[in-house]
Amino acid sequence: MTEPPATGSPPRGAPEGGPAPAIERVRAALAARNLSAEIVECSASTRTAADAARAVGTSVAQIVKSLVFLADGRPILVLASGANRVDVRKVARLTGAAHVQKATADATREATGFSIGGVPPLGHAAPLPVYLDEALLAHPVVYAAAGTPYAVFAVAPSDLVRATAGTVGDIAEEPPGDAARR
Numbered sequence: 001m002t003e004p005p006a007t008g009s010p011p012r013g014a015p016e017g018g019p020a021p022a023i024e025r026v027r028a029a030l031a032a033r034n035l036s037a038e039i040v041e042c043s044a045s046t047r048t049a050a051d052a053a054r055a056v057g058t059s060v061a062q063i064v065k066s067l068v069f070l071a072d073g074r075p076i077l078v079l080a081s082g083a084n085r086v087d088v089r090k091v092a093r094l095t096g097a098a099h100v101q102k103a104t105a106d107a108t109r110e111a112t113g114f115s116i117g118g119v120p121p122l123g124h125a126a127p128l129p130v131y132l133d134e135a136l137l138a139h140p141v142v143y144a145a146a147g148t149p150y151a152v153f154a155v156a157p158s159d160l161v162r163a164t165a166g167t168v169g170d171i172a173e174e175p176p177g178d179a180a181r182r
């Protein structure tokens with residue numbers, strides 16, 4: 001016999017009758033920056049860039065990965081195209097830090113107030129310096145996490161730059177083989 005579904009615990013952390021508080025924090029941050037981006041809650045997971053691309057019917061390159069790194073121990077947020085891996089040496093160059101490393105899941109939650117899979121590009125617990133992958137600017141619209149692994153919002157990359165007061169630069173790892181061809 002199978003267990004009956006648990007009662008009293010709505011799915012995905014959403015309280016009964018309303019969106020998750022994490023989504024509401026993102027909504028408030030978007031409104032505070034006069035961004036009229038619509039938050040789309042998906043029935044399918046948007047936890048990873050590939051999941052999110054599938055859920056909204058776009059390319060992985062148009063998904064914004066919101067990744068926390070520690071630059072000389074201080075948290076920064078890197079907004080990377082889902083198609084790219086982040087080159088920490090390039091991030092070090094862009095930030096002027098001597099040492100850059102990826103933050104752990106715990107450090108990410110502590111710095112942003114959000115859990116991995118739902119980390120948004122804005123609306124964090126405390127302001128974080130933001131660096132954006134220039135590859136995102138090749139698209140008219142990109143999709144970023146909206147606080148949970150089931151929600152995204154669409155935004156023009158230029159609006160994302162403005163709303164985050166971010167620095168745009170080359171932060172992508174070269175695809176394998178490129179270095180050899182130069």
Ligand code: 5CA
Pocket residue numbers: 046047048049052063064065066067102103104105116117118119143144145148149152
């Ligand atoms: N919702 C999607 C698309 S908008 C999303 O949040 N994607 S993400 O790329 O920003 O978040 C997932 C990323 O978190 C992974 O690419 C990976 O780089 C990172 N990650 C996953 N697990 C860990 C972990 N244990 N420690 C540090 N980083 C992790």
